[in-house]
Amino acid sequence: MAVANASSAPILTADGIPLRVSLKRSMRRSKLWALILVLPAFLFLLIVFILPIGNLLIRSVDDSMVNYQFPLTFSLIENWDRQSLPEEVLFEALYLDFTTVNKFFIANNAGASVDSSDAGWWLKIPAKGPYKNAIVKINPKWGETDTWYPLKQLVDDAHRYDGTKAAKKKIQRATFDLCSELTPLTNARCSKLFAALEKWDGESVPGEPLFAAIYKDLNSAQKIMTGKSSTRMNYEKPGWKGLIRTSVRAFKKIDGPPYQEALIKADKRWGEVGFWQSLVLMKDPRTMGYYLNSFDRRFDVDKNITLQPEERRVYVMLWWRTLLISLIVTVGCLLLAYPVAHLLATLPLRYSNLLMICVLMPFWTSLLVRIVAWMVMLQQQGVINDTLVWTHLLSDENRLPMMYNFTGTVIVMIQILLPFMILPIYSVMKTIPPSYMRAAQNLGASPSLAFLRVYMPQTLPGIGAGVILVFIVAIGYYITPDLVGGKDGKMIGNMIAYHMQKSLNWGLAAAMGTVLLGGILVLYWIYDKLVGIDNLKMG
Amino acid sequence: MRKSLQFALAAALGAVIVLPAQAEITVASWGGAYTMSQQKAYADTFTGGTATFVNYNGGLGEVRTQVESGNIQWDIVDVLPHEARVGCDEGLFEELPRDVFTPAPDGTSMDDDTMVAVPNDCVVPQIFWSYVPFYKNGTFDGNPAGNPSTIGDFFDVAKFPGKRGIHTWANALIEMALVADGVAVADVYDVMSSDGGIDRAFAKLDTIKDHVVFWSSGAKPLELIESGEVSIALAYNGRIGAAMLTEGADYVVNWDGQVLEEEWLVMLKGTSNYDEALAFLIHASAPEQQAGQARWINYGPMRASGLEIIAANEPFFNTGVDIMPHMPNAGAAMANAVFANPDWWADNGDAISERFTAWMGQ
Numbered sequence: 001m002a003v004a005n006a007s008s009a010p011i012l013t014a015d016g017i018p019l020r021v022s023l024k025r026s027m028r029r030s031k032l033w034a035l036i037l038v039l040p041a042f043l044f045l046l047i048v049f050i051l052p053i054g055n056l057l058i059r060s061v062d063d064s065m066v067n068y069q070f071p072l073t074f075s076l077i078e079n080w081d082r083q084s085l086p087e088e089v090l091f092e093a094l095y096l097d098f099t100t101v102n103k104f105f106i107a108n109n110a111g112a113s114v115d116s117s118d119a120g121w122w123l124k125i126p127a128k129g130p131y132k133n134a135i136v137k138i139n140p141k142w143g144e145t146d147t148w149y150p151l152k153q154l155v156d157d158a159h160r161y162d163g164t165k166a167a168k169k170k171i172q173r174a175t176f177d178l179c180s181e182l183t184p185l186t187n188a189r190c191s192k193l194f195a196a197l198e199k200w201d202g203e204s205v206p207g208e209p210l211f212a213a214i215y216k217d218l219n220s221a222q223k224i225m226t227g228k229s230s231t232r233m234n235y236e237k238p239g240w241k242g243l244i245r246t247s248v249r250a251f252k253k254i255d256g257p258p259y260q261e262a263l264i265k266a267d268k269r270w271g272e273v274g275f276w277q278s279l280v281l282m283k284d285p286r287t288m289g290y291y292l293n294s295f296d297r298r299f300d301v302d303k304n305i306t307l308q309p310e311e312r313r314v315y316v317m318l319w320w321r322t323l324l325i326s327l328i329v330t331v332g333c334l335l336l337a338y339p340v341a342h343l344l345a346t347l348p349l350r351y352s353n354l355l356m357i358c359v360l361m362p363f364w365t366s367l368l369v370r371i372v373a374w375m376v377m378l379q380q381q382g383v384i385n386d387t388l389v390w391t392h393l394l395s396d397e398n399r400l401p402m403m404y405n406f407t408g409t410v411i412v413m414i415q416i417l418l419p420f421m422i423l424p425i426y427s428v429m430k431t432i433p434p435s436y437m438r439a440a441q442n443l444g445a446s447p448s449l450a451f452l453r454v455y456m457p458q459t460l461p462g463i464g465a466g467v468i469l470v471f472i473v474a475i476g477y478y479i480t481p482d483l484v485g486g487k488d489g490k491m492i493g494n495m496i497a498y499h500m501q502k503s504l505n506w507g508l509a510a511a512m513g514t515v516l517l518g519g520i521l522v523l524y525w526i527y528d529k530l531v532g533i534d535n536l537k538m539g
Numbered sequence: 540m541r542k543s544l545q546f547a548l549a550a551a552l553g554a555v556i557v558l559p560a561q562a563e564i565t566v567a568s569w570g571g572a573y574t575m576s577q578q579k580a581y582a583d584t585f586t587g588g589t590a591t592f593v594n595y596n597g598g599l600g601e602v603r604t605q606v607e608s609g610n611i612q613w614d615i616v617d618v619l620p621h622e623a624r625v626g627c628d629e630g631l632f633e634e635l636p637r638d639v640f641t642p643a644p645d646g647t648s649m650d651d652d653t654m655v656a657v658p659n660d661c662v663v664p665q666i667f668w669s670y671v672p673f674y675k676n677g678t679f680d681g682n683p684a685g686n687p688s689t690i691g692d693f694f695d696v697a698k699f700p701g702k703r704g705i706h707t708w709a710n711a712l713i714e715m716a717l718v719a720d721g722v723a724v725a726d727v728y729d730v731m732s733s734d735g736g737i738d739r740a741f742a743k744l745d746t747i748k749d750h751v752v753f754w755s756s757g758a759k760p761l762e763l764i765e766s767g768e769v770s771i772a773l774a775y776n777g778r779i780g781a782a783m784l785t786e787g788a789d790y791v792v793n794w795d796g797q798v799l800e801e802e803w804l805v806m807l808k809g810t811s812n813y814d815e816a817l818a819f820l821i822h823a824s825a826p827e828q829q830a831g832q833a834r835w836i837n838y839g840p841m842r843a844s845g846l847e848i849i850a851a852n853e854p855f856f857n858t859g860v861d862i863m864p865h866m867p868n869a870g871a872a873m874a875n876a877v878f879a880n881p882d883w884w885a886d887n888g889d890a891i892s893e894r895f896t897a898w899m900g901q
Contacts (some may be wrong), residue, residue, distance in 0.1 A: 231628070
């Protein structure tokens with residue numbers, strides 16, 4: 001009876017809390033602990049992996065800088081027939097976009113959305129002031145204290161650090177932050193505005209000094225923006241950079257209409273329809289242009305996709321070559337690694353340990369050292385060619401070109417990536433009992449049949465892991481091809497690096513990086529369908 | 540014992556606290572003998588703080604990241620002509636006051652003393668370097684046509700047999716191909732801008748295409764020459780000079796048709812060491828220091844007054860030999876030389892680079 005009673009009443013723990021509640025509580029606590037333990041890894045992943053990839057994706061389609069620079073031109077360019085030289089009104093718009101800072105004062109400036117019929121927008125702020133009237137006419141919001149208040153806040157925040165060592169740095173940063181509030185730039189400095197805001201009490205009606213300061217600072221910010229857009233515009237049509245550089249200087253001397261005549265006088269290239277046509281292609285704040293570019297294609301003036309001029313077609317060839325090199329390297333690694341891994345797995349321990357060190361030794365050696373060693377071996381005056389000539393297998397004139405070309409890249413990459421293939425295959429082979437092969441042969445299979453039907457299928461997970469590992473590493477390689485690739489051994493990674501570091505065409509680099517990432521994901525998916533990812537065994 | 544330990548601790552602590560007062564500026568440069576020359580000529584003689592050199596691989600990628608994120612690690616960067624312009628246009632560098640820099644002894648301002656037009660207010664003159672062909676003395680012994688001496692000879696594999704070492708990018712190669720094809724050095728960029736000019740350069744490059752070994756790092760052409768892989772190679776003149784002047788290599792340099800490139804110093808925008816960095820730039824660009832770097836490497840000072848100091852104090856090189864014959868921007872070397880036009884390359888560099896990559900891979 002007493003037992004039945006106990007079972008119907010809730011079971012209590014020692015401290016009188018029902019067991020269920022107590023269990024739940026401890027479960028929750030351990031879950032929380034697990035979460036806290038995972039958190040650093042998750043944050044790490046988020047910061048170094050997911051965010052940069054998101055940034056990459058955005059950059060590859062982003063064209064907002066040019067749109068910010070030319071709001072008026074882009075809103076009017078729709079009406080242009082794209083064949084003949086544009087009308088005066090488009091020249092005027094372009095001139096205003098270059099020389100006025102009005103764009104920064106329009107609230108919610110989204111490029112083409114600016115109403116071009118708005119008289120305030122066309123109004124030119126007099127270069128020598130007074131500024132307040134003009135700026136308030138462009139956008140009445142700037143006459144209100146509330147609009148300025150967040151800017152004042154930035155200045156006050158910077159001063160909170162006064163007296164400490166970091167103060168100078170904070171104030172320096174704040175001048176940049178002010179400009180990034182007002183413009184899409186992070187490297188423009190608004191020092192004059194900073195000084196004017198320091199003097200302003202934050203309550204009285206904003207007066208002329210504030211407007212003068214903001215006008216001057218935005219003018220220098222505009223210069224930076226023009227420089228940045230000219231870099232981007234030059235990707236669309238070579239020559240923009242020079243055209244804009246001369247124009248910025250010459251435009252200062254233009255004092256009134258007709259602008260068509262004045263602009264063409266400043267630089268005759270403004271009379272070329274080609275430059276105007278390329279403007280049309282940058283009109284949208286989002287562009288697929290970079291992706292097209294990475295496949296040797298581009299938009300023509302009607303936004304149809306066409307091929308690049310023949311001499312500039314290089315990327316498709318590089319994509320195929322990258323794929324080819326990666327495949328050859330993967331197959332080469334597999335062919336070399338399989339017997340080595342087998343030997344490693346079957347030799348007695350003391351020999352296999354030695355062999356393992358031989359496998360790992362290059363792995364621990366600097367990449368550059370290994371590459372240079374191969375240069376010594378493979379070049380035309382190198383060890384291998386010398387030996388072949390010395391043994392009369394080769395005449396002195398016919399030395400084999402094995403370095404600074406496709407062959408060189410393949411050979412060196414196979415050697416470098418070999419451990420990535422050997423190790424997973426070895427770790428799988430190690431777990432296969434030798435008795436299986438013996439049993440198969442006992443049951444009448446020939447050694448080759450036993451290998452094919454019994455041994456090899458069991459090593460597939462290791463092969464799969466090795467193949468995927470080597471292929472994915474190979475496809476993004478760039479140091480080795482850069483050093484030994486010479487004329488025809490360069491890969492797409494080299495082009496990405498070039499656009500990141502040298503041409504600064506980050507949009508194109510991002511597009512190519514995204515294509516690379518997408519390509520790898522597709523191959524991974526195909527692999528999963530064919531072999532199954534759960535069959536993978538890394539070690 | 541215990542007391543001395545305490546004392547040592549206190550002293551160490553004191554040192555730690557005192558040290559940061561001395562401003563440290565970081566200068567990003569190209570490394571090797573070049574940075575060593577800057578270290579000796581600029582940093583070792585600089586009294587306004589300590590300058591530490593870090594190596595970088597060129598390009599503005601890293602600079603742009605630092606400036607736009609506001610996380611500035613470098614104060615000064617040593618940049619190529621193209622980067623000097625693009626970086627200033629994009630607002631990545633500080634625009635510097637021009638009147639603070641040391642004038643030449645005769646009173647000429649720094650900008651007027653500089654041997655090329657100063658492109659903007661961000662840059663401070665550094666040196667000239669050049670792409671130039673060279674070969675090992677004796678390579679052409681017994682060659683019916685004798686030794687090569689002009690840029691035309693570099694492109695003539697029939698008369699001057701052997702492979703050619705060239706770099707994997709288009710700069711200077713286009714100019715050299717045109718000069719070799721008979722274009723006067725003064726007209727090179729007019730031809731390059733004209734219709735068919737680039738085609739003409741590539742047609743000339745085609746004539747050596749099958750005899751070319753490509754290099755991408757500065758030390759490589761010397762290795763190619765040493766191993767006999769190529770008979771003539773293009774290289775940076777400083778690399779050739781270092782081998783000849785300090786290692787005693789027996790090379791012949793053909794200055795004819797060389798392409799001179801500028802090298803500038805710039806300050807990153809938003810650095811917290813503005814004053815110290817500016818002091819360093821003033822120091823490094825003074826005629827005395829301009830000349831001083833040539834004690835260690837044969838790059839030509841950009842300031843005419845720097846070159847004069849060297850000429851007046853020969854033998855100037857640290858090993859006690861004359862350096863003027865090795866300067867790319869003085870004397871006979873300048874007889875038939877092209878000054879690279881960075882503005883042209885800023886406009887057309889990307890398009891040419893794609894075309895050149897396609898050409899290499901064909």
